[in-house]
Amino acid sequence: MAVQKLPLAKALNESLRKALETDPKVIVMGLDVGKLGGVFRITDGLQKDFGEDRVVDTPLAESGIVGTAIGLALRGYRPVVEIQFDGFVFPAYDQIVTQLAKMRARSLGTVKMPVVIRIPYGGGIGAVEHHSESPESLFAHVAGLKVVTPANSSDAYWMLQQAIQSDDPVIFFEPKRRYWDKGEVDTEAIPGELHKARVAREGTDLTLLAYGPMVKTCLEAAAVAAEEGRSIEVVDLRSVSPLDFDTVQASVEKTGRLVVVHEAPVFFGSGAEIAARITERCFYHLEAPVLRVGGYHAPYPPARLEEEYLPGLDRVLDAVDRSLAY
Amino acid sequence: MTVESTAARKTTRRSSGAKRTTGASAGAKKADQAPAGEPELVQLLTPEGERVQHPDYDIDLSAEELRGLYRDMVLTRRFDAEATALQRQGELGLWASLLGQEAAQIGSGRALRDDDYVFPTYREHGVAWCRGVDPTNLLGMFRGVNNGGWDPNSNNFHLYTIVLGSQTLHATGYAMGIAKDGADSAVLAYFGDGASSQGDVNESFVFSAVYNAPVVFFCQNNQWAISEPIEKQTRVPLYQRARGFGFPGVRVDGNDVLACLAVTRSALERARRGEGPTLIEAFTYRMAAHTTSDDPTRYRRDAEREAWEAKDPIQRLRTYLESEGHADAAFFEELEAESENLGKHVREVVRAMPVPDHMAMFDHTYADGHALVDEERAQFAAYQASFANGEAE
Numbered sequence: 001m002a003v004q005k006l007p008l009a010k011a012l013n014e015s016l017r018k019a020l021e022t023d024p025k026v027i028v029m030g031l032d033v034g035k036l037g038g039v040f041r042i043t044d045g046l047q048k049d050f051g052e053d054r055v056v057d058t059p060l061a062e063s064g065i066v067g068t069a070i071g072l073a074l075r076g077y078r079p080v081v082e083i084q085f086d087g088f089v090f091p092a093y094d095q096i097v098t099q100l101a102k103m104r105a106r107s108l109g110t111v112k113m114p115v116v117i118r119i120p121y122g123g124g125i126g127a128v129e130h131h132s133e134s135p136e137s138l139f140a141h142v143a144g145l146k147v148v149t150p151a152n153s154s155d156a157y158w159m160l161q162q163a164i165q166s167d168d169p170v171i172f173f174e175p176k177r178r179y180w181d182k183g184e185v186d187t188e189a190i191p192g193e194l195h196k197a198r199v200a201r202e203g204t205d206l207t208l209l210a211y212g213p214m215v216k217t218c219l220e221a222a223a224v225a226a227e228e229g230r231s232i233e234v235v236d237l238r239s240v241s242p243l244d245f246d247t248v249q250a251s252v253e254k255t256g257r258l259v260v261v262h263e264a265p266v267f268f269g270s271g272a273e274i275a276a277r278i279t280e281r282c283f284y285h286l287e288a289p290v291l292r293v294g295g296y297h298a299p300y301p302p303a304r305l306e307e308e309y310l311p312g313l314d315r316v317l318d319a320v321d322r323s324l325a326y
Numbered sequence: 327m328t329v330e331s332t333a334a335r336k337t338t339r340r341s342s343g344a345k346r347t348t349g350a351s352a353g354a355k356k357a358d359q360a361p362a363g364e365p366e367l368v369q370l371l372t373p374e375g376e377r378v379q380h381p382d383y384d385i386d387l388s389a390e391e392l393r394g395l396y397r398d399m400v401l402t403r404r405f406d407a408e409a410t411a412l413q414r415q416g417e418l419g420l421w422a423s424l425l426g427q428e429a430a431q432i433g434s435g436r437a438l439r440d441d442d443y444v445f446p447t448y449r450e451h452g453v454a455w456c457r458g459v460d461p462t463n464l465l466g467m468f469r470g471v472n473n474g475g476w477d478p479n480s481n482n483f484h485l486y487t488i489v490l491g492s493q494t495l496h497a498t499g500y501a502m503g504i505a506k507d508g509a510d511s512a513v514l515a516y517f518g519d520g521a522s523s524q525g526d527v528n529e530s531f532v533f534s535a536v537y538n539a540p541v542v543f544f545c546q547n548n549q550w551a552i553s554e555p556i557e558k559q560t561r562v563p564l565y566q567r568a569r570g571f572g573f574p575g576v577r578v579d580g581n582d583v584l585a586c587l588a589v590t591r592s593a594l595e596r597a598r599r600g601e602g603p604t605l606i607e608a609f610t611y612r613m614a615a616h617t618t619s620d621d622p623t624r625y626r627r628d629a630e631r632e633a634w635e636a637k638d639p640i641q642r643l644r645t646y647l648e649s650e651g652h653a654d655a656a657f658f659e660e661l662e663a664e665s666e667n668l669g670k671h672v673r674e675v676v677r678a679m680p681v682p683d684h685m686a687m688f689d690h691t692y693a694d695g696h697a698l699v700d701e702e703r704a705q706f707a708a709y710q711a712s713f714a715n716g717e718a719e
Contacts (some may be wrong), residue, residue, distance in 0.1 A: 143699075
């Protein structure tokens with residue numbers, strides 16, 4: 001029963017359960033995480049089994065949630081905070097940036113901040129505004145934070161375990177539109193490193209780099225491209241900060257071409273950082289400039305337009321064509 | 327303005343024959359205008375140094391304990407003055423003086439048990455003193471050699487927090503943890519009248535009330551948030567806000583060390599008994615500028631400061647000690663010498679405080695390491711080494 005086929009959401013639920021069982025200092029806290037089990041049911045059944053002291057329904061105030069989580073961490077707890085939606089994290093942004101991220105350095109290493117902040121992110125579910133955003137760059141830009149995002153059930157299970165075990169604050173972005181995608185989870189496996197990228201599909205002509213919800217899109221694009229005789233390698237970044245440039249570099253040195261795909265706006269997005277650094281590392285291997293596919297410099301659009309805003313199969317393949325045309 | 331008058335308006339003492347005439351003219355005039363139910367100010371020692379009684383708060387201290395409080399206040403003031411001087415001499419980049427707030431800080435700080443935990447702003451030098459933090463440690467961030475620089479757990483005194491009000495949430499979370507642990511420790515969270523407007527402070531009131539957390543909020547209302555008077559922060563006395571959140575609030579004479587001690591002790595005991603948070607508003611005055619970079623002549627009158635000088639926290643305790651025969655001339659002389667030694671010590675330590683090695687900026691960002699930090703550290707080291715190896719003269 002070690003290997004199960006689970007939806008990504010259920011894998012997260014099992015991971016939280018495991019963490020609560022393993023370490024009495026782990027606390028799950030956030031809005032509606034108790035009886036309701038969270039709006040996405042990620043914490044389903046946990047309060048019933050672990051009690052209100054460990055699975056804590058909080059007042060509706062994000063800064064308060066993260067600020068008290070910091071205090072609990074100072075007291076020796078390992079809080080796992082749920083922010084209900086990506087667009088609701090900003091009341092807590094001050095606590096995360098000015099307090100959580102800097103606390104360890106300010107204390108000259110005497111204090112640790114094992115706080116995980118789970119954020120369902122990204123679009124594609126037809127939601128109203130503030131429910132579909134991808135703010136990962138706003139956190140990756142901040143020293144002191146780590147930013148990770150799983151793309152499948154197995155990573156959801158294991159990366160959350162590892163994030164909770166980390167003594168550093170981790171912003172854990174969950175690809176909400178993939179919550180219901182099923183995948184195998186081996187709960188007795190030996191997981192890989194949390195901050196290491198993964199080659200999700202091997203190829204020789206071009207590297208598609210993605211993370212979170214866009215990994216599936218890129219795998220689909222690679223499959224379509226294969227029918228056209230193109231061998232696309234797909235790299236699942238998994239960790240945005242730190243970022244595993246070695247794995248990306250190795251892939252680009254092999255293929256000579258890189259297209260970075262994310263839902264977040266392209267402008268000052270993670271793709272910009274990746275393009276700059278890969279250009280430095282692989283200048284003589286590149287056959288084409290690093291291209292980026294992502295959101296536009298506009299507020300996330302109403303749901304009826306989101307398919308046009310989000311990178312889909314066609315926009316990814318268009319970028320593949322443009323890169324290969326160089 | 328209401329600032330002086332409210333402090334002088336503590337007319338509801340039940341003490342028999344206690345004098346209540348400080349700054350008599352202003353006080354009397356305003357008292358006449360005061361609406362019914364005007365804020366009561368807990369006071370046990372008048373500005374004239376007279377011991378008065380309060381029905382809800384009392385304190386019984388030995389002469390030795392009284393001298394101890396006096397010594398704490400004097401040494402804190404001396405340390406503070408030295409830091410201001412060091413800033414003027416260019417040894418510190420900035421200093422935030424606590425002048426005038428010694429009683430609020432020593433009184434509340436001495437109410438704590440060792441296992442209690444303090445979350446300060448950046449001005450709690452007197453509280454740090456009570457917690458046994460080496461005062462020279464406080465100066466590192468003001469000299470620019472670190473951004474904190476002490477282990478919060480060695481004295482249960484958290485790092486100074488500059489973003490206003492953030493620490494009240496940390497205090498509340500810490501107190502929630504104490505409750506989860508089943509311990510009977512309590513947390514003391516400091517903030518000021520300016521920060522009382524912050525969302526974080528109000529959220530900390532919500533969380534602490536909902537979870538009945540063992541935290542005491544100690545607001546030093548020093549009347550000024552840089553240039554903005556208290557009227558720009560609130561239309562009700564700050565302590566009254568607590569009622570709306572569902573816990574008691576009390577205003578105490580922040581220049582009365584005995585009252586601050588008694589009120590804080592009582593609130594901490596209440597927290598230990600599992601009865602939840604209390605808001606204490608210590609009514610005091612920021613005698614100095616906001617920081618050494620500030621110029622209060624642009625926004626407040628000398629007369630206001632002078633009125634508060636008459637309520638000086640140290641002088642009133644000295645008057646009391648002398649009138650009761652609790653301290654003799656030798657005590658004051660020895661303390662004077664001790665003060666000077668402290669000033670000298672602080673001066674010497676600060677001047678000798680080393681600039682950290684330039685590689686130190688990469689330290690402690692992460693507990694578990696980070697590839698980018700490692701890469702940039704190596705690049706920076708190589709860049710620095712390029713000067714040493716090359717044309718170094």
